[in-house]
Amino acid sequence: MVLGISSFSSFQFNLFNRQNVQRTTLELQRVSEEVSTGKKADIYADLGPRAASVMKLHGREANTQTFMTSNDVLASKLDAMLASVDAARTQVQSVLESALVNATRNGNGAEVLQMQARAALESLVSTMNTSYNGENLFSGLESNKTSLTRWPETSADTGRSPQSVVEEIFGAGPTDPASAQAIADQLETVFNSQDADASRNFQGTFYQGSPERDASGAETKQISAWVNTGQEVVYGVRANDQSFRDAYKGLAMLAVTDVSQMDEAAYSTWMSEVVDSLSASQEGMLDISARIGFNQQIVEKTQTQLTDLSLVQRTQISNYESVDPYEAITRMNSLETQLQASYQVSSRLSSLSILNYLR
Numbered sequence: 001m002v003l004g005i006s007s008f009s010s011f012q013f014n015l016f017n018r019q020n021v022q023r024t025t026l027e028l029q030r031v032s033e034e035v036s037t038g039k040k041a042d043i044y045a046d047l048g049p050r051a052a053s054v055m056k057l058h059g060r061e062a063n064t065q066t067f068m069t070s071n072d073v074l075a076s077k078l079d080a081m082l083a084s085v086d087a088a089r090t091q092v093q094s095v096l097e098s099a100l101v102n103a104t105r106n107g108n109g110a111e112v113l114q115m116q117a118r119a120a121l122e123s124l125v126s127t128m129n130t131s132y133n134g135e136n137l138f139s140g141l142e143s144n145k146t147s148l149t150r151w152p153e154t155s156a157d158t159g160r161s162p163q164s165v166v167e168e169i170f171g172a173g174p175t176d177p178a179s180a181q182a183i184a185d186q187l188e189t190v191f192n193s194q195d196a197d198a199s200r201n202f203q204g205t206f207y208q209g210s211p212e213r214d215a216s217g218a219e220t221k222q223i224s225a226w227v228n229t230g231q232e233v234v235y236g237v238r239a240n241d242q243s244f245r246d247a248y249k250g251l252a253m254l255a256v257t258d259v260s261q262m263d264e265a266a267y268s269t270w271m272s273e274v275v276d277s278l279s280a281s282q283e284g285m286l287d288i289s290a291r292i293g294f295n296q297q298i299v300e301k302t303q304t305q306l307t308d309l310s311l312v313q314r315t316q317i318s319n320y321e322s323v324d325p326y327e328a329i330t331r332m333n334s335l336e337t338q339l340q341a342s343y344q345v346s347s348r349l350s351s352l353s354i355l356n357y358l359r
Contacts, residue, residue, distance in 0.1 A: 110260040117254035138239040139209030147239035174266035243284020250277030
């Protein structure tokens with residue numbers, strides 16, 4: 001009778017046990033990470049072909065977060081713009097009220113209109129030169145430039161100040177209704193940037209931002225922003241918009257002279273032009289405020305949609321990447337028990353020796 005004896009050395013057994021301990025330890029570390037983070041340790045290996053879907057979801061979520069961040073900035077800019085326009089309208093309103101009281105004849109208070117108009121001009125220019133994060137809000141695409149030039153300051157572009165331009169056109173002042181209308185018409189040409197002397201035009205001397213029209217006469221672009229995929233909002237407001245030009249013109253017509261000393265025959269015509277300009281500016285700024293408010297609603301509504309979309313996407317990603325905590329803890333306990341058993345076997349084997357049997 002032949003007996004087959006298969007041998008398995010203690011070295012081989014120890015090596016096998018060591019490898020088993022190593023595998024179990026690595027698996028335990030992996031499961032421990034999943035328990036602590038709540039996510040699969042090796043997401044793409046676990047998901048296999050479904051990993052492509054997760055990558056797409058991550059890309060969409062990153063895009064959504066980018067829109068949400070930029071929309072937060074845009075919302076803050078719109079808030080600042082609306083506050084500035086409303087402040088400018090309030091400044092013009094106070095002068096308009098005083099002008100209306102003295103519109104037809106030189107009554108009580110006309111002597112302070114010049115000082116009041118100059119103060120309002122300073123406030124108007126300061127308000128229109130509001131910046132946000134270093135970006136001038138009312139300079140259009142050329143947001144690195146200051147929007148309006150202060151009444152007595154010299155423009156770096158033309159070497160002229162708004163005050164000097166208006167004083168040059170006003171001259172000694174009107175002497176009758178016809179001359180008052182002629183001076184007002186000339187100022188209108190200046191504020192429309194159509195004066196033959198380019199250094200006197202609103203664009204350049206009064207305003208330094210992006211022009212209303214390009215060299216070919218076509219309207220230039222306003223500032224816009226993408227608030228969502230395929231959704232663009234044109235929100236730009238420039239200090240050369242008609243309402244702000246009307247405000248600057250009306251205030252300048254009062255700031256250039258003490259109307260209480262003006263020729264009586266020309267007074268009514270001059271003040272009529274002032275009131276018309278300031279009234280038009282009020283209406284225009286109300287319209288601008290309404291447009292800004294409408295854009296605020298668009299941004300707010302879009303943010304709500306993006307927030308909801310982000311929640312859905314993050315939930316889907318979590319469904320792919322998250323682990324069942326109860327299942328993970330069960331696996332971790334099982335691996336700990338297995339590892340303890342392997343350590344106990346190794347400890348017993350290491351204590352075995354043939355000398356113990358030869359005693």
